[in-house]
């Protein structure tokens with residue numbers, strides 16, 4: 001590794017071109033499936049008032065207690081009001097739904113977003129301080145068919161990326177807030193006198209957010225939980241019926257799932273349906289995506305009571321699975337033509353040639369420096385160019401140019417004015433990088 005004075009901050013990564021191909025590929029799959037399902041794209045600021053996350057996600061969740069990246073705006077006129085970098089996208093999108101009056105739109109409002117999120121966690125494999133999510137939200141309507149449909153869209157995305165069969169989709173129903181209140185009381189009762197046997201972290205959780213004990217990774221906790229009351233004993237009949245309908249709809253769609261009564265997710269705002277995509281071999285650690293229904297979040301954030309449902313997938317963990325599965329992200333970064341030149345006249349003349357080739361959709365590099373033709377050819381080879389066009393002093397005089405096939409090592413002299421046409425024909429129209437303006441606007 002080269003010596004560097006400055007390095008990426010802990011838990012962050014440079015996304016280098018090789019990996020960017022994966023990000024682009026995932027974004028394409030997400031955009032495609034979202035558009036098919038009527039979702040529209042939204043972008044919210046990377047930071048928000050910290051209160052939005054504290055209220056929404058819950059004060060005693062890991063995300064808020066330990067992982068919120070705080071940003072203080074002490075330079076601004078607003079004083080020292082504190083902001084936080086978004087740890088996820090749902091709360092921001094709900095804030096926007098309220099602020100922008102989206103209640104006036106036909107409901108449900110279906111939105112998707114792709115962007116970076118921040119959690120100040122201890123970095124480890126698959127867990128970063130800056131990572132990227134693709135996120136789908138369906139706001140304004142409760143219906144079991146929406147739960148099944150959002151899961152189906154997520155399934156399609158993972159299938160398109162060819163990793164669906166590496167994952168299981170775990171699903172549960174966590175009932176209403178009242179159901180969970182009663183359950184929490186029962187759980188606390190059960191643990192009276194047993195606190196000492198809990199690992200320290202879980203002892204704290206028993207105090208602040210007991211329901212999180214259910215997905216504790218601690219063995220001691222899991223052993224104790226074997227005799228504890230279970231959440232499903234407290235789920236009311238309506239929620240059970242709702243869950244049954246969601247599962248029926250998933251069956252109808254041919255969507256595979258694993259019922260998991262211990263799945264609670266790490267965020268407070270969920271009610272009813274929760275689901276997560278787990279590694280088929282290693283389970284809940286480093287889940288690739290997850291989501292659920294959040295019917296009280298918008299009200300919590302100051303809006304009219306409005307139901308909602310969302311899903312977020314993690315790009316880095318998705319990429320990890322794609323690589324494990326040997327999925328190559330297709331890319332268009334190849335260099336088709338290298339234009340080598342010698343002498344000031346040739347150099348000047350080839351600038352417009354390069355520009356014209358690029359406009360025709362040919363990936364072109366050239367007019368680099370003043371090195372000899374031989375060393376420019378070597379460079380063309382290093383860049384992996386398919387063809388090289390050589391323009392020397394002689395060719396300028398005779399109005400010609402030399403076209404060299406790099407793989408075959410063969411070359412021919414052609415008329416300068418025919419060069420673009422010839423190259424376009426050689427590459428084939430299907431290999432030209434042309435795009436419509438619409439594609440351009442969406443490519444991000």
Ligand code: AMP
Pocket residue numbers: 088119121126127128129130131132133266286287288289290312313314315316317318
């Ligand atoms: P969550 O809502 O916390 O389940 O996050 C949704 C998805 O985002 C997860 O399934 C992961 O794929 C991804 N994710 C969450 N936190 C991190 C992190 N610290 N580093 C990388 N990916 C993450």
